[in-house]
Amino acid sequence: MAPSTARLSPSRGKGYIVAMDGPAGVGKSTVGQCVAKRLGYHFINTGEMFRALTWKALEDGVDVEDQQAVVRLAGRLKWEFRPTEGGVTLKTFIDGQGVTVQIREERVSANSSAVAANPGVRRLLCRLQRRLGRRGAIVMEGRDITTHVFPNADFKFYLDASAEERARRRYRQLKASGMPAELSKIHAAILQRDLNDLKRKINPLSQAADAMVIDSTHLSMRQVAEKMLRMIRSKA
Ligand code: DC
Numbered sequence: 001m002a003p004s005t006a007r008l009s010p011s012r013g014k015g016y017i018v019a020m021d022g023p024a025g026v027g028k029s030t031v032g033q034c035v036a037k038r039l040g041y042h043f044i045n046t047g048e049m050f051r052a053l054t055w056k057a058l059e060d061g062v063d064v065e066d067q068q069a070v071v072r073l074a075g076r077l078k079w080e081f082r083p084t085e086g087g088v089t090l091k092t093f094i095d096g097q098g099v100t101v102q103i104r105e106e107r108v109s110a111n112s113s114a115v116a117a118n119p120g121v122r123r124l125l126c127r128l129q130r131r132l133g134r135r136g137a138i139v140m141e142g143r144d145i146t147t148h149v150f151p152n153a154d155f156k157f158y159l160d161a162s163a164e165e166r167a168r169r170r171y172r173q174l175k176a177s178g179m180p181a182e183l184s185k186i187h188a189a190i191l192q193r194d195l196n197d198l199k200r201k202i203n204p205l206s207q208a209a210d211a212m213v214i215d216s217t218h219l220s221m222r223q224v225a226e227k228m229l230r231m232i233r234s235k236a
Pocket of ligand 1 (some may be wrong): 024112
């Protein structure tokens with residue numbers, strides 16, 4: 001897993017860059033937050049950036065398919081990433097506004113892949129992501145973090161799980177929070193999101209050759225986090 005260029009002692013002063021990719025619903029955020037907390041690092045879910053921009057475009061009546069208009073909007077916004085949840089997780093704020101709740105709206109989920117396929121948006125968000133990683137001590141997850149944003153990250157992980165298992169987990173989550181849920185619909189939506197991520201022309205989801213692949217189909221999130229921590233500590 002360690003690339004030949006991997007740094008075995010943090011070169012960025014304060015700590016390592018831990019990069020994670022994987023498909024939707026695989027538990028990257030749960031695991032990433034846990035790993036970051038244990039290491040005393042910050043955690044960021046980069047999907048939130050794409051979702052925040054999607055939400056803002058929908059709010060402002062900007063057509064998400066109009067690539068130039070969405071890039072102009074992204075460039076006008078003031079992007080901030082502020083620590084919350086005990087100081088571990090960096091949450092996205094645009095123009096001073098936290099958007100944690102809004103970005104989970106169904107219309108945002110439905111439109112975010114159009115925004116994620118926009119090359120200008122990806123360039124801009126990649127710059128912001130690299131800036132966040134500059135000082136190290138960060139766990140960052142998304143779809144292209146190990147392959148494009150930080151190809152020389154100190155640690156690279158690719159989390160995977162079968163689409164059936166990811167659908168079952170989502171179904172159980174929704175049921176536990178008293179929300180209506182239909183397993184077959186959730187499964188179909190997961191397959192569609194996989195397709196959008198894998199078929200995207202620019203920076204599609206793929207496994208970096210030097211990433212450690214963890215299949216979590218039969219593992220708990222805690223077990224996945226422990227595996228990652230063992231790997232990080234053994235090389236650190
Ligand atoms: O992880 P998520 O489903 O919340 O991500 C929202 C959207 O952003 C989804 O269309 C995938 C996309 N995304 C991406 O293209 N690259 C990333 N690094 C993170 C997310």
